[in-house]
Amino acid sequence: xxxxxxxxxxxCAMGTAMETAQTxxxxxxxxxxxxxSPASTAAGSSxxxxxxxxxxGLADAVRVDIPxxxxxxxxxxxxxxxxxxxxxxxxxxxxxxxxxxxxxxxAALFGLQHxxxxxxxxxxxxxxxxxxxxxxxxxxxVMNLVFRFSHNVVFGFMGxxxxxxxxxxxMVASMLVIVFPIFCWGWHHMGWVTLAYALGGVAVGTFxxxxxxxxxxxxxxxxHLAITAIPPGITSVLVGGFFxxxxxxHVSPTSIYAAVAVAILLGMLLLAVxxxxxxxxxxxQSGLSSFxxxxxxxxxxxxxxxxxxxxxxxxxFTLSAFSPGVALYIYDxxxxxxxxxxxxxxxSFFAIYNTFNMLGGLCGRYVSYRLKPRHPLVYSLLNIVxxxxxxxxxxxxxxxxxxxxxxxDGLIYGSxxxxxxxxxxxxxxxxxxxxxxxxxxxxxxxxxxLISYIRIWGVGA
Numbered sequence: 001x002x003x004x005x006x007x008x009x010x011x012c013a014m015g016t017a018m019e020t021a022q023t024x025x026x027x028x029x030x031x032x033x034x035x036x037s038p039a040s041t042a043a044g045s046s047x048x049x050x051x052x053x054x055x056x057g058l059a060d061a062v063r064v065d066i067p068x069x070x071x072x073x074x075x076x077x078x079x080x081x082x083x084x085x086x087x088x089x090x091x092x093x094x095x096x097x098x099x100x101x102x103x104x105x106x107a108a109l110f111g112l113q114h115x116x117x118x119x120x121x122x123x124x125x126x127x128x129x130x131x132x133x134x135x136x137x138x139x140x141x142v143m144n145l146v147f148r149f150s151h152n153v154v155f156g157f158m159g160x161x162x163x164x165x166x167x168x169x170x171m172v173a174s175m176l177v178i179v180f181p182i183f184c185w186g187w188h189h190m191g192w193v194t195l196a197y198a199l200g201g202v203a204v205g206t207f208x209x210x211x212x213x214x215x216x217x218x219x220x221x222x223x224h225l226a227i228t229a230i231p232p233g234i235t236s237v238l239v240g241g242f243f244x245x246x247x248x249x250h251v252s253p254t255s256i257y258a259a260v261a262v263a264i265l266l267g268m269l270l271l272a273v274x275x276x277x278x279x280x281x282x283x284x285q286s287g288l289s290s291f292x293x294x295x296x297x298x299x300x301x302x303x304x305x306x307x308x309x310x311x312x313x314x315x316x317f318t319l320s321a322f323s324p325g326v327a328l329y330i331y332d333x334x335x336x337x338x339x340x341x342x343x344x345x346x347x348s349f350f351a352i353y354n355t356f357n358m359l360g361g362l363c364g365r366y367v368s369y370r371l372k373p374r375h376p377l378v379y380s381l382l383n384i385v386x387x388x389x390x391x392x393x394x395x396x397x398x399x400x401x402x403x404x405x406x407x408x409d410g411l412i413y414g415s416x417x418x419x420x421x422x423x424x425x426x427x428x429x430x431x432x433x434x435x436x437x438x439x440x441x442x443x444x445x446x447x448x449x450l451i452s453y454i455r456i457w458g459v460g461a
Contacts, residue, residue, distance in 0.1 A: 092218055094274040095226035101263035102207055103233030105171040108260050109200045111238045113137050115253040116178065120188050136193040141445055143201025148438035151206040152291035152431075160210040160430060161277065167207035168268050174199035175261035183254040205441075209433040216421060216429050217278040223421070224369045227414060231361030231406065238354045242347060294431040301428035305436065308416045311376035312440030315412045318383040320447030321454055322390050323357060323405040324350070329455045330393055338395050353399050360403035364410015369418055376415045382408030 122129040147154070155163045177196040181187040215223045237256065244251040294301075319325075336349040344352075364379075386404030389397050416436055424432045 090218075090222075091225065092215075092222045092275060093225060094270045095215055095218075095222050096229045098267040098271045098275065099211065099226045100229035100233040100236075101260060101267045102168060102171055102203070102211075103230050104237050104260045104263060105175060105200065106204050107234040107237035108241070108257055109140050109174065109197060110137075111234075112241065112253055112256065116182060116193060119182055119186075119253075120190075120193070132190055133193065136190055137197050138448075139194060140197040140201045140204075141441070141448060143198050144205040145201075145438065145441045145445060147202050147205030148209065148441060149434050151210065152434065153288050155206065156288045156291065160213040161271075163206055163210040164214060164271065165268060167203045167205075167210070168264050168271075170199045170206070171203035172261045172264050174203060175257045175264075179254055179257045179261070183252075183257070205437075209430060209437055212417065212433055213430045214275065216426070218276070220369060220418065220421060223417060224365075224414065227417060228362060228365045230413075231358040231365070231410070234361075235354055235358035239351050239358070242351065246347065291431065294428055297428070301424050301432050302435070304423045305416075305420060305432055308376060308419060309436045309439030311380050311412045312416065312436060313443035314377075314380040315383050315409050316440050316443035317447040318387050318405050318443075319409060320444040321451055322387040322447075323402045324353065325447065325451050326454050327353070327390055327398060327402070329451075330390070331395065331398070336395050349395070349398075353402055356399035356403040357406050360406030361410045364407045364412075365414045366410070368411050368414025371411075371415075373415065373419065373422075376412040376419075379408045379411040379415070382411070 117130075117133055120129075120133070122133055151163055151167075155166055158166070174196045177192055177199065181192045182196070211226070212223060215226055237260070241256045243249075244256065245253065331346060331349060334346060335343045336346055337343050338349075383405050386401045386406075386408065389401040389404060417433075420429065420432050420436065
């Protein structure tokens with residue numbers, strides 16, 4: 001469809017240029033045919049002169065300025081085709097390192113929460129304390145869901161770039177609440193956990209749509225590179241962080257949280273000095289009034305994307321429930337037996353598992369801008385297949401399971417971001433991104449709440 005659309009636009013542009021040329025040529029010929037016109041008089045005097053008019057001079061006399069294709073439709077055709085190899089936009093590699101530390105913070109919140117639980121002296125046998133701690137941690141997902149749209153109201157006094165900075169500060173604050181009150185000062189009140197995870201949810205829910213909106217005017221190549229930063233950001237904590245905390249380094253969890261906070265501050269610096277402030281129509285206005293106006297004009301953007309978030313909902317469900325999700329309950333012993341006679345410590349097994357997780361996400365995002373555009377629900381089949389592989393309870397296939405799920409995740413994420421940029425009018429870019437991520441997050445909330453039931457039904461434990 002994209003190729004046919006681009007071909008049609010090109011043909012229209014060429015037809016417009018030819019019509020302009022024909023109209024201009026007819027006008028010049030009529031001008032020459034009028035004996036009283038200045039052009040006809042000039043031509044007659046030239047013909048009566050000793051020196052006959054040259055072919056080039058005649059060509060100059062009837063020359064018509066034909067508009068160039070680039071001046072008529074090149075930019076519009078580029079927006080429709082959205083080819084990553086187009087030289088029309090510079091690649092801002094710094095966007096990768098702005099996006100990556102935010103997802104390091106996200107991974108630190110959901111991946112290292114057991115370290116916080118241990119610091120608060122809450123044992124796994126303490127059912128009431130574990131339940132209270134789980135409720136506090138769940139605010140990461142609840143506030144993430146709420147602020148997918150609420151950022152338009154709460155932070156309505158600033159544009160997408162300002163909201164991206166506010167969200168990064170919120171994530172820094174979340175890390176510092178964990179570092180100082182909980183770890184350094186030993187304050188065990190559950191309110192600090194609640195505050196840290198609520199700030200993290202606000203940060204992720206606000207950052208993603210607004211940062212992608214800031215990158216839209218910079219072209220598809222920069223946005224494509226930026227979204228590939230998500231898997232390395234998560235894996236740097238889930239693999240690199242656990243590796244650093246183990247022997248022989250024995251780095252404290254406090255240092256991991258502090259390092260993430262510093263990385264986010266450096267990302268803010270990169271955003272300020274290296275990512276240009278280029279605005280398009282969706283950034284000219286902000287606030288509740290602009291959001292309500294875009295919502296009232298839903299017929300201009302919602303019919304173009306309304307089916308896309310369902311693929312993200314399936315994707316987020318499989319991520320939260322199966323990658324790793326229930327895998328943490330399937331392989332919860334001290335060791336994991338891959339094959340007869342081949343055992344690995346559980347931490348080493350999950351280091352390999354999370355490495356395949358990252359590789360799947362990277363591959364999916366990399367090829368999402370290079371494949372023929374198709375509906376992202378097609379890629380949901382990869383998520384479903386990956387989940388079924390995990391439920392076979394064969395440890396040797398577990399890395400393949402998470403690779404397949406994350407491959408589908410990358411393809412879905414990249415193809416939807418690409419589709420929105422190519423089809424949705426630019427003034428509705430932000431609300432379209434917010435709608436997509438908001439609906440998709442219902443899948444993660446559902447998956448995280450069904451893990452215990454999936455464990456009983458599929459694992460029998």
